[in-house]
Amino acid sequence: MHKDTKFLSTSILGVRVDIVSKNRALGEILHLARLNRPSYVVTVNPEQMYDAYYDLAFKRILNESDLSLCDGTGVLLASYLFPPRVKERVRGSEILPEILRMTANLKMNIKVVLQKGSLSTKVAIEKYLSLIGIPKDRFKVTDEVDDASTANITLFAMSHYKANQYIANCVSKNHLGLKINIGGSFDYLLGLQRTPFPFLRCLGLEWLYRWMTRPCYRAKRVFKAVILFPLLLLSTKISLTLFGTKE
Secondary structure (H helix, E strand, O other), rough: OOOOOOOOOEEEEEEEEEEHHHOOOOOOOHHHHHOOOEEEEEEOOOHHHHHHHEEEEHHHHHHHOEEEOOOOOHHHOOOOOOOOOOOOOOOHHHHHHHHHHHHHHHHOEEEEEEEEOOOOHHHHHHHHHHHOOOOHHHHEEEOOOOOOOOOOEEEEEHHHHHHHHHHHHHHHOOOEEEEOOOOOOOHHHHOOOOOOHHHHOOOOHHHHHHHHHHHHHHHHHHHHHHHHHHHHHHHHHHHHHHHOHHH
């Protein structure tokens, strides 16, 4: 079951993806943050879609989001098989600086929840938030996920599966404010990870660069996104075409 949204969307492997531009996505994020009600945004990539196919509870979390963004070339290409077609990727790493700038300009409260052991440290993120003009009394950086937050925007900097489960739990408990999982985006923003070369990004080969720079860490995730996900897409499309089987 998909949540009704104001946007045109497609369904790929049963996961809703909203067809929005980067600017429109940022406008909706601002709108949700100003409402200050329980809400959340997901950035969907091939790895998440593959996991959601076999985990109905996780699929429900993605589909009940207020905004579901295409964060990956694989998702964009998959929409050719499952129209309507997604026209633009909206990467978490690209919208994070805009979200932080928006927070600073509009004097909103922000909270960052870190995964323990992440490259981006509490001190480094706090320093960055201060440098871009967010007063110290308007932000909080922590690795605690259980406390209710009064922040307009809460950013979860952790693995997608864990973060989205925490986010859904917060929303179910009516914790106010907008929740977004931005994964490892702070690692790139703070310069702790090198951004893939522009030509690789244009070709949709960011995964290749990330795998080459951290082969052991990325091997399993790349295999899932680049090998298993396309195979699942093709088998599902064939089943739908030949037998009318549901996703």
